[in-house]
Amino acid sequence: MASAKPISDETSTTKSSALRTDLPPGQDAYQQIVSDIRAGNLLPGDRLTEVDLAARFGMSRTPVREAIRQLEADGLVMHTPRLGATIRTLDHSEISELYDMRAVLESTAARFAARAGSGVELSEIETIQAAMSAARSSEERYRQNQNFHAAILDAARNRFLLRAVQSVQKTLLILGRSTMEEPKRAEDAVREHAAIVTALRSRDEDEAERAMRLHIQGAHAARLRQLRDARPLDSDNHEL
Incomplete structure (x- = not known):
């Protein structure tokens, strides 16, 4: 079964990554655009022009x-x-629905x-959890967080x-910057990961599922705070 590799191993940056000569050009362009979306350099509603990007x-x-074309196929x-x-825009309902699905799927992965x-x-x-706990930068916390969730998916052994x-x-990814950039959220995530690890080590399926669900709910709440804080004060738009 294919390994649950993170979508991109690149860390958030303030500018586009250098050309990756080890990738086919189309995949390299895809990864660079994804990196810019995650870093917040490309925002929902921003145009993607072939000439400028090339x-x-x-x-x-x-x-x-x-x-x-691949980004369009990916939604x-x-x-x-x-x-x-243009970069797709998600409204409040879509964001909540995505996190609800993430809670269902990843809590099931923890159970498995x-x-x-x-x-x-x-x-x-x-080991990954310990590395995240010891991380001193938001980029490293983000990377280890990705590795943690990918490793659980690998251990779940269910390709579907x-x-x-x-x-x-x-x-x-459309939502941009990781919530791991918020120190309080990063601290909470480390504790939540520790609870998941304890349940996994005990082979407690119910507790592993519960701990992961609480973790995703915490991530959802942090994301809503992040989006609320980024919204212009004079905005009349009540969608996140």
């Missing part, structure tokens, strides 16, 4: 066009009349991991569940 990435328009980009390709994960896999999850979770995670 110049910025130092490549022809063809791989950029391929990347935009991250939509075509808007008179604007062309408690049942089916090998001792080696559970040790790896614990894996694909469903990855689909939700891709759409959530």
